[in-house]
Amino acid sequence: MLLIRCPHCGDRPEVEFRHGGEAHLARPPEPAALSDAEWAAYLHQRRNPRGPHAERWRHIHGCGRFFNAVRDTLTDRFLATYPTGAARPDGTQQGDPA
């Protein structure tokens, strides 16, 4: 059971959270302008990396807020948690020393 650092509530057990999939997939402001291929890429294609992975969580049985995290998907170690809308902290990119 992971221990996840909610930006508002601090460290909380994973059962209070709901995973929200890959982060930084902003919904295009003008979906109508996208080709079917571009729209399919937004909907379905995912990096699914083995290593640092920017993902979304929601502290659903807690403060209810969504936030982002970078977790190494090989060791399940969290490198950072940061508010929704914020940029991915440097030093947590794929290939950065985990």
Place this chain on the structure above:
Amino acid sequence: MHENSVIRHAGITLRALPGMARFALRCAPADAPRASQALGLDLPLAALTASAGAGRAALWLGPDEWLILAEDGAAETLPPAMEDAFAATPFSLVEVSGRQLAYGLSGPGAEEVLAEGCPLDLSDAAFGPGTCTRTLFGKVEMVLWRPGPEPAWHIEVWRSFAPHLHAHLREALLDL
């Protein structure tokens, strides 16, 4: 079942708390002080804290979300008071008096009963007086609030989940 059932075991008491007026208040944190004026007590801005006074309490549940507990009469008086306090500033006040019920669990070692289903560290150091949070008890969501220094807990749970939560707490208490 909920009326006034009281269970006592090993110096710990589990009882249903009487009905009260409840509101879900949501607004931008910056506008929260306006609510304090209508409420008659300071809305807590620090995470996971509650403020109480004059028979009322305000529990911080999220950065823009509070649970207000008040005397029955407040169901009529508070909404207009809030309207005035906020005036043109956007906010959301929704009465939820009927949505949920409350239990009291008190007595030395009461946190051991909660530990049967709640994954949080409920020691004094980690969950001191005035702390509150939404969390889980087994498969049911609850709001847990520790008003004061004594080992006494206030538990809010949605009405349809109350029988399950009560039965689970009861079995945990009797097996302590």
Place this chain on the structure above:
Amino acid sequence: MSMRRFSLLSLAREALRGHSGWQPQWRSPPSPAAAYDAVIVGGGGHGLATAYYLAREHGMRRIAVLEKGWIGGGNTGRNTTIIRSNYLFPESAALYDHALKLWEGLSRELNYNVMFSPRGVLMSAHSVHDIQSFQRHIHANRLAGVDNEWLTPEQCKAFCPPLDISPHARYPVLGGALQRRGGTARHDAVAWGYARAASALGVDIIQNCEVTGIRREGPGGAVSALETTKGLVRTARVGVVAAGSTSLVMAMAGLRMPLESYPLQALVSEPVKPVFPCVVMSNTVHAYISQSDKGELVIGAGTDQYTSYSQAGSIQILTHTLDAITEMFPMFRRMRMLRAWGGIVDVTPDRSPIIGLTPVPGLFVNCGWGTGGFKATPGSGHVFAATIAKGEPHPIAAPFNLARFETGRMIDEAAAAAVAH
């Protein structure tokens, strides 16, 4: 390498000389040759089956299977061995029943006892919605020539005596859908059986050989070679069958896939005498259970909620699984969990696999089997081999193309079992 036939006779003959005459069941060249006609990336059941059918049905000779660890060490060796074909949509039913038919003759074809045991797969219904959903499956399956029948609670109990059908259960059993031809098989034996047969047909099986790069120097950026931890391998035809690692391999060719890899856990109990005659699956209660020939109850859990490549287990998945099992089978509360482990399953948006061509010429992909790949092993290998050999999708594989996510022609098996109204 001629394959010494397995039989009671060969066993008896070897018994006389202390079994000293047995040869390696598959050849394990220490490193790959310089070039091959086709290279399969991934030495699990699907990959080895693909190589076998390429050699046996399409006459290819220079084939290699590159496995980064040991063959059958991935999901092939980590699943709960359930086999069935009663899927809803005709495209799925065709694919999984094609596999089931191959299962029925597989031990003899491979001369390797994969212990295919059609003991029946019973899916239990616990709500009016379940009943509607299962009956829709049964109607659709019969039309597609797939056996599936509706049972009353009493018939379910008769077929699976340990089942608790009391009306006072939290989720009472209101009936079930039974596929008698479904059942289980011995997962390790599938990998070893295919490896032995493929090796006998000249396929090179190279273990501890991880692909680290895909070169695209061919016409139009076509595949030309694979960089591996054991040197460069030239080939114009690559079949990626890497399950949970598929995204990583395809990224080497510059492709981003509609896949997410999740840990999927399973567990076995201590072995007991026969008590569980069939397979029972309950989507509502999240309980999946059968009993192995060694006597262990084999129990499947759900996936973790987050993507991960670590095979660490998490306690709350096990507690959720076992409260469901002991709810449906209260007598098992005094059984003990012997071993729990996890695999990494690659899940697609519509929970159906992807078998076919990719935008990169010469690069073929067979993945997205999610939590249900073992049952399809022979069929998956068979149609993927045809697709690689001919360079165009086999008719059964055609609907499971990568482009479907662009057109929206989804085959959404999970949706049909959506939550109650």
Place this chain on the structure above:
Amino acid sequence: MSAPFRTHQGGRPDRARTLRFTFDGRTYDGHPGDTLASALLAHGVHLTGRSFKYHRPRGILSAGPEEPNALVELDAGPGRREPNSRATMVPLRDGLLARSQNRWPSLAWDAGALTGAAAALLPAGFYYKTFMGPGRAWEKLYEPLIRRMAGLGRAPAEADPDRYAQRYAHCDVLVVGAGPAGLAAALAAARGGARVILCDEQMEMGGSLLSQPGTRIAGLPGWEWLEVALAELRALKVRLLPRTTAFSYGLQNMVSLAELPERAEGPRERLWMVRAARVVLATGAIERPLPFSGNDRPGVMLADAARVYALRYGVLAGHRAAVLAAHDSGYEAAFALQAAGMEIAAILDPRAAPPADLLAEATGRGIRVLAGQGVARSLGGRRVTGLISTGGERIGCDLLLMAGGWTPSVHLFSQARGALRWDAARDAYLPDTAPEAVLCAGACQGSYGLGACLAEGHAAGGGHGAAPGAQPGREPSGMPTAQAVAGAAKAPMAFVDFQNDVQAKDIALAVREGFRSIEHVKRYTTNGMATDQGKTSNMVGLAIAAATLGQEIPAVGLTRYRHPVTPTGFGGLAGRHRGDLFEPIRRAPLHGWAEAEGALFEPVAQWRRARAFPRAGEDLHAAVLRECRAVRQAAGIFDASTLGKIEVVGPDAAEFLERLYVNPWKKLAPGRCRYGIMLREDGFVTDDGVVGRMAADRFHVTTTTGGAARVLHMMEDYLQTEFPELRVWLTSTTEQWAVIALQGPKARTILEPFVEGLDISAASFPHMSVAACRVMGIPARLFRVSFTGELGFEVNVAPDQAPALWRALMRAGAPHGLTPYGTEAMHVLRAEKGYIIVSQETDGTVTPDDAGLSWAVGKAKRDFVGKRSLARPEMRRRDRPQLVGLLPRGTVPQEGAQILASPGARMAEGHVTSAYWSPALDRPIALGLLAGGRERMGQTVYATVMGGAPIAMEVTDPVFLDKAGERVNA
């Protein structure tokens, strides 16, 4: 009369009290503090089981959880039968009833032993090489036979009546193992003020101290220091958990423990989930057996186990022992046993030059040592009677002890993803670095001396207070296992995995057949896959595999450690979640009334909803007909409280709903409602419900019962992560409002007298209106909506007020024929009007247009969730399945039936989603999704029937009744 093999005095058991127990029908006695194994050995009973494959007789091998052989069935009454219990870990209690397993007709005479005779034909993996036919011989003949022979104990047959508990816990330091190292660690940590939990799998704390009465620690005799230490730990408020196994080490130090509480009557097992800031592992080590022919005969034991039975339990496991000592600890066992009164026939030491000090002591004690000799084979049948040494000498004995060296228990450390390193000097894998905050102390990291254990524990616990000291022991040594197993692969019946009957030559066979990875060797031979999980077989098996591969052990490597460390009860893992506590049963505020009325209920998600209100003599169908007629002709009353409800409040509420739903909202006037449809981003319908605008900035949104949580979560997702600029807030009000639906021509007549502050006449309160008012004096929100096609109202009141209002309406409505109706009637009534039910007409692959709902889509809207996907080619195909009405000729088709163009067709063109007998039309009706359905009105299609002729059906408009909607607008 004390048991024949009990020592005169000594040991932990309380000899003043006698406990009686039975094993295979015979009654014996023992004492509190005994295990079932020690009590059996006190009576000379070694034969306790039969092995898995060859059904060879097996005796007690060990004194701990690593026991592979002495697995018994415990029977504590109905529903309390437990298979495969390790006799070495079962605390003796009065009246305990145990039986041996896996034998027929009896333990002594087991027919299964015949397979032993055919062992030559049954090497590892034989079942892959045969049983392949003919026909279905495998599943009809061979598999059933193998299944009967396999398995060990009998599964329990009745529901288990006991209770099980769970507990989360948090601490600064969790110490696993309460031997000298663990006790020292707990003392140091607790003295430093830390919150400490100390657990140990044995029924008593003390670990190896329990079998070392003679030692001295901090100036006190060992057992006295133990009492003092435990008293101090209690005083420092350390949570002491005996009979508790740490079985799983999860991420970020979440360690799971399985406790078997000393039961007066409380729960039988308790699962602890402990989050520890730091963990100290003091899990000790396990002695290795040695492979030689017949090393599995009852009476062949681990040397240290015999020593433990003598010193901890006061039981001599035999009269005359021979010790095969490849490791010095064999000598120590021999000396201790001799001191306890046992005759030592000889010590055989395969090392050419055993340590001089041990040779001297042996000679001093009159014990023969055969240096440079091992055991060629044991003698005897169901009990060892002697041995033939590798030098050819026959030695008689009734106890043959194996001392093959020690394997530090690194299971938990490697579960914490700690790296292991091979230590040639210790001939073992030891803990190296770990990503978690975990330290090891004592034998589990290769430090076997008492002094070292205490010092390392003290340091690992933080070093607070005085370190308990003990005189340093001698540095142990032994023959490396790689050397000790030489030649074993040629010896017959030289066992590596006792329970799974894996012989040394099986491991060699596996390697020869190409199974060169240790993981392959394990799976092909099943070595280490029995209930002891390789605790005594992994290292010996690895040594033999390495030798056969011609490699060093570290080059071959270990198999991966999987949890649990020892088998863990399903009951404890399931905990409280059983019966009604398995999952919440949610009941709406009017449930009590419906139950009193004898309603039939159906599970819908976690709710229970009244499905029908059958009167005396009515079955479900009859009740539904009556209820439907009442709604059409008079009025029906229905509990709709379980529908999801969300209050959407804020100046941007309308803008937010415009983005989430397909419908337009901005122009909807306060006091009006609209039927909303929500899609997923892939364009498929995911939920629907009436949305009422209470004010410019306040909407009362309803969702399906099953979709309530999903819709709220989806809304919060878009609001927080995609549209944070919108000033709007969401609050769940699902359980704030009970909902009483009144539907039917008499609905207004019945309701009007109760309504205050609102004119609900047709003119001023038309269909799809909403208003706040009072009903029977109760604050309410009144909707004029209909899911039946009749004049309809839904009264939303506080849950506490609903029962009184419902009973009042029932009384007032009685003269008008007001009738309660359930979900089944609701289904029929809405189907007669062609209204869809999400997840029945839709299945996640249906667009608004497919469901005939394009009219609801806001044409002018630039965007909404799912809109872009609706433009994809697949969504615009003309032959997409479309919602149609179906008029079956004859009987009602089954929901889910496939729709065919002709009776003999093999390709379905759609399926029946809903099918009922329509009381209003007095004929069967159905709704379905049919390819290009809207262009096929009037055609005849066919619904499949299970095992019967398809049913002909005419394709019609989905609205069967009152197409103009006069009744709903009355």
